[in-house]
Amino acid sequence: MVIRVNTAYVIDNLIKDHDVILESLKVLYKIVNNDNSDARDLEFLIRFFDAFIDKCHHAKEEYILFPSLNLRLFPFEGSPVYVMVTEHGIARYLIRISEELLRMWIDNKDEGARQALIDHLKLLADHLTQHIKKENDVLFPGSLALDTLESSRTIEDIENETGHEKWVMEINELKKKYGIT
Template sequence: MAHEWIDLLMNDHQVTEQVFDAVERELAKPDGPSPTLVREAVVYFQEYVDGCHNRKEEDHLFPTIERCGIPRAGGPLAVMLGEHEESRSLLPALARQAERYLAGDAGSLADLREAFGKYSALLKDHFWKENDILYPMARRVMTEVDAGSIVAGIEATERALGADTRAKYYGLAERIINAGGITDLSLEVDRDVLAAILNTLPVELSFVDRDDKVRYFSHENGNKIFPRMRGAIGAAAQDCHPSKSVHLVNRILADFKAGRRKVAEFWIEMRGMMVHIRYFPVRSPQGEYLGTLEVVQDIAPLRRLTGERRILAEE
């Protein structure tokens, strides 16, 4: 709890970076972002990032660091303060371009993109420096009493701006973040990258859809515990298993569809491997059954682990 101030400030950074991502995504759309998103983003940057987050640092964190022996001039504090000033000086231009965009001014989208790009690039870099350099350094030089006084200062700054300031602006941030309807980060990853990610997982995956048809398997070109042919795509799940286990397949699928079971798990010894096979129902965020995922892994090497390894081993 002693360095809770780090969590509070880093959380502000994280939320703000998510807002940056959402605004960037919306600005990239050919028709541009919705007027509401533009209005809310400007308010968030002016009132929370500049008017609250930066002030928490300037009024409480930075003076404490200075008192603990890090000079303000010529060191990291001067750099951080300089970047706060610079980000502050970019806000009027951003607000002006937002006004033009909201007024339907032709050509304003390109200018808005540029003004936002400058502002967000500066702050992303600034947050990184604080998270990775300034905050760890501050933690090293200050006492627990100092740390406690920063938390109290952060709360005082927020209180001075009104009741529930943080919750209010985090709520605003959440509306901006969710505005584009992106419900999962994987939707932001290119399909070929996502395919490579699935092929990099240390488990083999197979997926049958809601109609029990095989739709996907991973590691097509690698060595697999259970070889699968591309010709299996489109076949019934029941046809991909020995006839003596078809009743099991049917039971598992029926249980998953009915919501009676969250996993079906088996393990078998085979060619020196301990093959762990698990089946999971795949559901949409709303709980709708989308199909079944088979996950296969040789867990023999994992079972042999003992003790700890905390250093990097040679390959």
């Protein structure tokens, strides 16, 4: 079944996700710039990055927005979507290596792994910040050339599957803990 959805509605939803992601990065920077990083909070953020950013936000882009852009605006190869999907893969890798480094730090009390984790999380934060800017400033405005998008999935389905609202609430709680308004 093909579902048609208003492009502006999708873009608005994705930009709101970007706002939540940028807020989570403020928390991340606060934690990693502290000599006594809280492993539990870093573990939570890594789970957030995997569930909210990759499995929810990127899924909405990759299932709903990007296919219509490729089929109706421009071919995939060399396109802005090609760049965005490539960058999603980079983020996915940085999340995975951060999971591994966190385990090494917690399980083995490996301070080298702790420092490598912090370095990789900073890389991830910088990468996501630049990626979001490209999407907000270039890809999303250009996407509005299409009035509607076609997909087999809805935003609501993806958000329900991934616990979107729970993650937003938990990030807000972590922001309070670290005094971020």
